[in-house]
Amino acid sequence: RRDRAGTFLARPALTKAGTAVRVQVNIADPSDVDGIDIATCDGVGLMRTEFLFGKTLPDEETQYRCYRKVLEWAGEKPVTIRTVDAGGDKPVPGFTVEESNPFLGLRGIRLSLARPEVFRVQIRALLRAAIHGSLKVMFPMIAVVEEYRQAAVMFAEERAALDVRGIPHKMPPLGIMVEVPSVAIMPEAFTEAAFFSIGSNDLAQYVMAAARDNATVAHLNSVRHPAVLRLIGSVMAFGRERGIPVSLCGDAGGDPASIPSLLEAGLRDLSVAPAQLAMAKAAIADVSI
Numbered sequence: 001r002r003d004r005a006g007t008f009l010a011r012p013a014l015t016k017a018g019t020a021v022r023v024q025v026n027i028a029d030p031s032d033v034d035g036i037d038i039a040t041c042d043g044v045g046l047m048r049t050e051f052l053f054g055k056t057l058p059d060e061e062t063q064y065r066c067y068r069k070v071l072e073w074a075g076e077k078p079v080t081i082r083t084v085d086a087g088g089d090k091p092v093p094g095f096t097v098e099e100s101n102p103f104l105g106l107r108g109i110r111l112s113l114a115r116p117e118v119f120r121v122q123i124r125a126l127l128r129a130a131i132h133g134s135l136k137v138m139f140p141m142i143a144v145v146e147e148y149r150q151a152a153v154m155f156a157e158e159r160a161a162l163d164v165r166g167i168p169h170k171m172p173p174l175g176i177m178v179e180v181p182s183v184a185i186m187p188e189a190f191t192e193a194a195f196f197s198i199g200s201n202d203l204a205q206y207v208m209a210a211a212r213d214n215a216t217v218a219h220l221n222s223v224r225h226p227a228v229l230r231l232i233g234s235v236m237a238f239g240r241e242r243g244i245p246v247s248l249c250g251d252a253g254g255d256p257a258s259i260p261s262l263l264e265a266g267l268r269d270l271s272v273a274p275a276q277l278a279m280a281k282a283a284i285a286d287v288s289i
């Protein structure tokens with residue numbers, strides 16, 4: 001399959017029946033794009049920014065340069081950058097807190113909202129970088145719409161402040177990750193968001209109550225469990241009905257064993273690890289949808 005996959009890399013992804021599927025890449029460090037030919041993908045569906053927050057909290061200039069590099073690499077193609085998803089399995093010294101149950105604690109947008117002085121630095125860097133390409137921004141671990149609203153207000157405030165200072169910037173579309181079951185069950189509460197991106201890694205772990213980092217329960221943590229697929233299918237149907245774009249950026253999107261079920265559930269927009277790009281396109285070509 002891997003040999004065959006190589007021949008698919010250069011072409012747009014199509015199913016056997018000719019249905020187009022957008023395939024973007026997931027990246028973390030900006031150097032990840034160095035080995036990728038932009039012609040082989042439809043942009044960046046998920047740029048994780050946790051890497052930046054490794055040892056010390058990154059300043060605005062450092063973040064701005066990282067985001068700008070990826071946007072310039074992508075040119076016209078969209079780049080979706082996710083605000084920092086620290087906490088859970090991704091502790092950041094000096095930022096995250098000690099918790100007995102970190103996956104259910106102060107992680108993702110919860111932590112960003114609790115530490116606005118850190119979050120606002122990232123917001124300013126994103127607003128400034130947005131002029132260099134087609135940026136979209138999304139928030140991780142959204143559970144209630146108030147979190148989206150608070151973050152959107154902070155974007156508007158920082159934008160106004162940049163305006164006053166005469167610093168070039170642009171407001172990107174703001175979307176949310178669908179990875180907490182409360183969102184997948186009631187997407188109608190989140191129609192203010194410009195787009196949805198399904199985080200199947202966390203969605204599966206929270207729906208199945210099976211930690212993503214625990215091998216002894218890995219058999220339970222599957223995006224192909226009918227309960228998870230039904231939820232994904234209902235989010236897709238809602239997005240179609242209301243004209244909200246819905247994509248998926250969890251690891252399942254690059255897994256040939258899961259791709260048929262995801263397309264069946266209605267997905268036409270996947271974001272995968274760069275190493276999975278060719279395999280994902282080959283697997284899509286095997287589906288008869």
Ligand code: PEP
Pocket residue numbers: 046048085179198199200201202203249250251
């Ligand atoms: C996910 O949860 O599916 C996702 C894409 O985000 P992360 O793996 O970074 O939590």
Ligand code: MG
Pocket residue numbers: 140179199201202
């Ligand atoms: Mg996640």
